[in-house]
Amino acid sequence: MAIKRKPKLAVWKFASCDGCQLSLLDCEDELLGVADRINIAYFLEASRDTVKGPYDISLVEGSITTQHDAEHIQKIRKSSKLLVAIGACATAGGIQALRNFKDVKDFISVVYASPKYIDTLDKSTPISSHVHVDFELQGCPINKRQLLEVLSAFLHGRKPNTPPHSVCIECKRRGTVCVMVAQGIPCLGPVTHAGCNAICPSYCRGCYGCYGPKETSNTGSLSSRFTRLGMNDENIVRSFRNFYATSEPFRKESEVHNHL
Amino acid sequence: MITPSIKVMDRVILERNHFQKLIDVLITRDYRVVGPTLGEGAIVYDELNSVDKLPIGWTDDQDGGTYRLKKRSDQALFGYVVGPHSWKKFLLPSALRLWQAKRHDNGFQIIPENEEIQKFAFIGVRSCDIHAVSTQDKIFMNGQHIDPHYQSRRKDAFILAVNCGKADGTCFCVSMNTGPKVTFGFDLAVTEILEDNNHYFVVEVGTELGAEILHEVTYREANGREKKLADGIIKNTARQMGRVMDTTNIKDLLYKNYEHPRWDDVAKRCLTCANCTMVCPTCFCTTVEDVTDLTGDHAERWRKLDSCFTMDFSYIHGGSIRASTKSRYRQWMTHKLAAWIDQFGMSGCVGCGRCITWCPVAIDITEEVRAIRENEMIDTSTISGKEKTNAIA
Numbered sequence A: 001m002a003i004k005r006k007p008k009l010a011v012w013k014f015a016s017c018d019g020c021q022l023s024l025l026d027c028e029d030e031l032l033g034v035a036d037r038i039n040i041a042y043f044l045e046a047s048r049d050t051v052k053g054p055y056d057i058s059l060v061e062g063s064i065t066t067q068h069d070a071e072h073i074q075k076i077r078k079s080s081k082l083l084v085a086i087g088a089c090a091t092a093g094g095i096q097a098l099r100n101f102k103d104v105k106d107f108i109s110v111v112y113a114s115p116k117y118i119d120t121l122d123k124s125t126p127i128s129s130h131v132h133v134d135f136e137l138q139g140c141p142i143n144k145r146q147l148l149e150v151l152s153a154f155l156h157g158r159k160p161n162t163p164p165h166s167v168c169i170e171c172k173r174r175g176t177v178c179v180m181v182a183q184g185i186p187c188l189g190p191v192t193h194a195g196c197n198a199i200c201p202s203y204c205r206g207c208y209g210c211y212g213p214k215e216t217s218n219t220g221s222l223s224s225r226f227t228r229l230g231m232n233d234e235n236i237v238r239s240f241r242n243f244y245a246t247s248e249p250f251r252k253e254s255e256v257h258n259h260l
Numbered sequence B: 001m002i003t004p005s006i007k008v009m010d011r012v013i014l015e016r017n018h019f020q021k022l023i024d025v026l027i028t029r030d031y032r033v034v035g036p037t038l039g040e041g042a043i044v045y046d047e048l049n050s051v052d053k054l055p056i057g058w059t060d061d062q063d064g065g066t067y068r069l070k071k072r073s074d075q076a077l078f079g080y081v082v083g084p085h086s087w088k089k090f091l092l093p094s095a096l097r098l099w100q101a102k103r104h105d106n107g108f109q110i111i112p113e114n115e116e117i118q119k120f121a122f123i124g125v126r127s128c129d130i131h132a133v134s135t136q137d138k139i140f141m142n143g144q145h146i147d148p149h150y151q152s153r154r155k156d157a158f159i160l161a162v163n164c165g166k167a168d169g170t171c172f173c174v175s176m177n178t179g180p181k182v183t184f185g186f187d188l189a190v191t192e193i194l195e196d197n198n199h200y201f202v203v204e205v206g207t208e209l210g211a212e213i214l215h216e217v218t219y220r221e222a223n224g225r226e227k228k229l230a231d232g233i234i235k236n237t238a239r240q241m242g243r244v245m246d247t248t249n250i251k252d253l254l255y256k257n258y259e260h261p262r263w264d265d266v267a268k269r270c271l272t273c274a275n276c277t278m279v280c281p282t283c284f285c286t287t288v289e290d291v292t293d294l295t296g297d298h299a300e301r302w303r304k305l306d307s308c309f310t311m312d313f314s315y316i317h318g319g320s321i322r323a324s325t326k327s328r329y330r331q332w333m334t335h336k337l338a339a340w341i342d343q344f345g346m347s348g349c350v351g352c353g354r355c356i357t358w359c360p361v362a363i364d365i366t367e368e369v370r371a372i373r374e375n376e377m378i379d380t381s382t383i384s385g386k387e388k389t390n391a392i393a
C-alpha cells in the first residue's frame, strides 16, 4: 500500500516512560526527512499543534492501565488506518506489568498517601489485548534505526526488515565473542528478539532481554544453562521479570523458578 | 652463505626471529595480512601487521559450551586451535551491500558496488579450515554459478597454514579425515618447534608463490632430525582429539532415522539461536534484504549471513516450513553430514568443533550422531525414495 499524498502520522502515549517517543525525536538528522515526507499530525511531545484524525499511521507507546486508557485506545484504533505498537509497554505491558504478579491494591496502599485518589486496573496490558495491532516493534526502548525502517517500509508498501531471530545472530555478524561461552556470563541473547545490534555483549555484558522474546524462544533450556553457571532460582526469576515480564515465554519461565 | 633454491614440496627452516620479516614481505607485496590475535577474551582473526599481535604464549581450553584463554608455559606463536571466527569472516562477509538504486523520472538506475578488494594473506590457517575453505570454493566458484563477491576475495588469497601442535576438547578432524596435517591448499605450511633455546618453524613449500616469498625472507635447510620432530608433533596432535565421530555409512544412517526420538530430545535443548551455523566455517547460507529510505528515492540491496535455525529461513507463502525446533536441528545436521554428500560429493563437516564450543547449551554434533547410531530405528528401507526426500526437506 504505497500512500501518495503526504500521510498523516499520530504518536500516542499510554502508561510508559516516553523513551520510545524520544527515539523518534532522537532521529535528529533524519527528522527533517520524516517531516518532509510525513505530516506529523499529532505528537504532543514535539508540538502542541494537533491535526484531527483520521490518521494513516498511529504509533502507540505505553500499556493500558486505567479504564480511561482502555476506552481511549478504542477511539485511536477507529481513527487509524495502521496502528503500530512501539516498545515493551505497548507490546507486552512493560515493567509496570510486574504488578500483574501481585495484588495491585497492596501496592497502592503502601505507595500512595491517599489511595482513594488512585483509579487503576488490576493489570497492565499490551495494546494488542484491546485492539487489533498491525505491527509490533519490540524494544525497551525501541531502536531508532528500526523505527525509521518501519516507517519507511509502511510508506513504501513493503515489509519492514525487523527479523525476529536471536540476538546471537547479531553478535556473530558483528564478530563479538560470546560472553556466555568465553566468560561464563549469563546472557539472555539466545531467547531475545534481535534489534539492538547486540550492544550489551559488545560491552562484555550479558543480554538483559530488553527486546523481549524472539520467535520460538526456548527459555527452559537457557534457564538450565543459567543454573549450571551457578545462578539461583531467585535470580533466574529476576532475569525473566524485567522489561518483558508478562510476555508469554518469559512469564512462564519465571513462574517455573518462582517459589514464593 | 648461498641461499639454496627451493621448490614446491621442499621443507626448510624459518627461525622464529625471522617471522616478522615474513609479514613484512607480505605487506610489501600489498597483501592485507590477517590472522589470530587476542580480542574480547578469545583468539579471533583480525589485522596483523606485526608478529607481536599474534597471541604469543596463549592457548585455549575448549569444551561443549565453554572456551577459556590460558597462559602457556612457553612463547609459542601458534599454541592454540581455532576460535569463534573463521576465514569466512573475510571471504563471505556477514553483511555486504550488493547494489544501490536511485529513482529518476521514468524508472530507476542501478548503482553497482565498485569494490576494491585488497588481496588477503591468511596467517595460521589450520588443516580443518583449509578443508572448509575448499568446501566453500567448490560451492561458490566451481559450480555453474560463480559468486563474484566470494571469488574476488578468494582468488588471490595467500595461505600460510599451520600444522596443529595441539588439539582441543572439541576437535575431531581425525574422524573427518581433515587434519591435523595440512595436505593441500596452502602456499606455505609451518610446524612450530620449541626446544630448549631454539624456536623455529619447519616450513613446507606448497606453491611457487610460497617459494618466492620465502626466498625473500631468510631461511636455512632443514636437517633430518628437525623434519622428524615436525612429523612427531603432528602425529602427537592426532592422538589428542577431544571428540570422535563414527562416519561409517553416515548418510544412510541419517536418512533412515529422520523420525528417531533423539530429534525430539535435542529439540528440547536447542535454543534455535543459530550460533552453530554462524561459527561453522562451511555454512554458507545468506539472505537478501531490500531497504528504502524515507524518501523512497534511494534503495539498497544487502546480503547477510543467514541460518537455517530461523523461522524466516524456510518462510514461503503462508508460513514457515520448518516451524518446529526438531525440524530445524534435523535439517542442519542432516544437511551437514548427509545431504551435503549428495549435493557436493563431500561432507559438510570438517570436524573443527566450533559448533560444539560455541553452542550456549553445549549441543554436540558428535554426541547426537552417536545417540542415533547406538539406538538405530528399525529399518525403513521400504519407504520410497520420494517420501525420503520429502521427509528431510
Ligand code: SF4
Binding pocket: A167, A168, A169, A171, A172, A177, A178, A179, A180, A181, A187, A188, A189, A190, A198, A201, A206, A207, B273, B275, B360
Ligand atoms: S553473548 Fe549472548 S547474545 Fe551474544 S552469542 Fe553469546 S549468548 Fe548469544
Ligand code: SF4
Binding pocket: B276, B279, B280, B281, B282, B283, B336, B348, B349, B350, B351, B352, B353, B354, B355, B356, B365
Ligand atoms: S558442523 Fe561443527 S564441527 Fe563441523 S565444520 Fe561446522 S562448526 Fe565445525
Ligand code: SF4
Binding pocket: B269, B270, B271, B272, B273, B274, B275, B276, B277, B309, B358, B359, B360, B361, B362, B363
Ligand atoms: S544447536 Fe546450539 S548453537 Fe545451534 S541453534 Fe541449537 S542451541 Fe543454538
